[in-house]
Amino acid sequence: QLIFRMHQMLIEELDADQIAAMPAEERRRVVEQSAETLLKRELPTVGGITRDQIVARVVDEVVGLGPIDALLRDPSISEVMVNAPDEVFFEREGILYLSDVRYRDQMHIMRVIERIIAPIGRRVAEASAMVDARLPDGSRVNVIVPPISPKSPTITIRKFRADKMTMDDLVKAGTATAEMVEFMKACVKLKLNILISGGTGTGKTTFLNALSLYIPESERIVTIEDPIEIKLQQPHVVSLAARPSNIDGKGEVSQRDLLRNSLRMRPDRIIIGEVRGSEAFDMLNAMNTGHEGSLSTVHANTPRDALARVENMVLMASLELPDKAIREQMASALDLLIQLHRGSDGVRRVVAITECTGMEGS
Numbered sequence: 001q002l003i004f005r006m007h008q009m010l011i012e013e014l015d016a017d018q019i020a021a022m023p024a025e026e027r028r029r030v031v032e033q034s035a036e037t038l039l040k041r042e043l044p045t046v047g048g049i050t051r052d053q054i055v056a057r058v059v060d061e062v063v064g065l066g067p068i069d070a071l072l073r074d075p076s077i078s079e080v081m082v083n084a085p086d087e088v089f090f091e092r093e094g095i096l097y098l099s100d101v102r103y104r105d106q107m108h109i110m111r112v113i114e115r116i117i118a119p120i121g122r123r124v125a126e127a128s129a130m131v132d133a134r135l136p137d138g139s140r141v142n143v144i145v146p147p148i149s150p151k152s153p154t155i156t157i158r159k160f161r162a163d164k165m166t167m168d169d170l171v172k173a174g175t176a177t178a179e180m181v182e183f184m185k186a187c188v189k190l191k192l193n194i195l196i197s198g199g200t201g202t203g204k205t206t207f208l209n210a211l212s213l214y215i216p217e218s219e220r221i222v223t224i225e226d227p228i229e230i231k232l233q234q235p236h237v238v239s240l241a242a243r244p245s246n247i248d249g250k251g252e253v254s255q256r257d258l259l260r261n262s263l264r265m266r267p268d269r270i271i272i273g274e275v276r277g278s279e280a281f282d283m284l285n286a287m288n289t290g291h292e293g294s295l296s297t298v299h300a301n302t303p304r305d306a307l308a309r310v311e312n313m314v315l316m317a318s319l320e321l322p323d324k325a326i327r328e329q330m331a332s333a334l335d336l337l338i339q340l341h342r343g344s345d346g347v348r349r350v351v352a353i354t355e356c357t358g359m360e361g362s
Helices: 002-013 016-021 024-042 048-063 066-073 106-120 167-172 178-189 204-212 255-265 279-288 303-316 323-333
Strands: 077-084 087-092 095-098 130-134 140-144 154-158 194-198 221-225 237-241 269-272 295-299 336-342 348-355
Touching (some): 066 106, 178 194, 178 204, 194 204, 237 255, 303 323, 303 336
Parallel strands (some): 194 336
């Protein structure tokens, strides 16, 4: 209640437009100073740590994402999920916990949602009750509001890791063994086409990032993603990002469009963040026409499922190709499948490194 009251007072005292125009750091500083002054005036008896906590909460309320800001600042937390005003979960080391963070009511959550999606020019309403957005730091946000989620507006944030994990880190974390890493490093250097497969949250993108460190610096790399998550250390990288259509239904650029365009950009390697549609056909084509050493990820639970999944995605391109032709193309394009799995202990592990050796029968 106190934070809510101070928030209201601050809004009355500060010029909202002027604050919105400031850079993030300065905005935070100005609001912090105003909150300090306000607290001294209204509650002179409060001091020390409590005072700092109150000021921090008020600042989060005015310029941040309210109560969940503290969770987002915690580097050990990878996902934050707001299911209802009194139901906020977070994931740490692959395990879910219920936090003690609370929103006042549904309107409070809605205000935070408005703040998340305002910068990308989107609005949530009955017509568009589901929105994907990004926070300034690159974290992915999914928002869904009533009537589609009748109980409460819902926010799911997949945090963006600024510190990229290397293969050494993954070996320490128990994801792979040193021998596996040695083998995969040779495969990347020898330009094998590698598909990383795994379920949701098994660390496919993290693994792809770590693996890409072994690409020689002399090569030109084109990355294709939706949204941008791959962070490559090489000097010669061109990043392309797909984009959804605007409010009028125009301006969409799909991963398939980007992949076709990338072939005209003289890439030594093409890295596709995740194949999830008809671009699978163009990816196999590229792998078969001299763009070896391509890397990508796919959602699947076993290496065999991954092949079936790619086949289904090629069919999405509706080119009426016979099954045999698609499979022959896959057999000659894909060299290696790396399967990731997240155990019940939260640890992500490489459970299979599978070679695709060719066709047998159909």
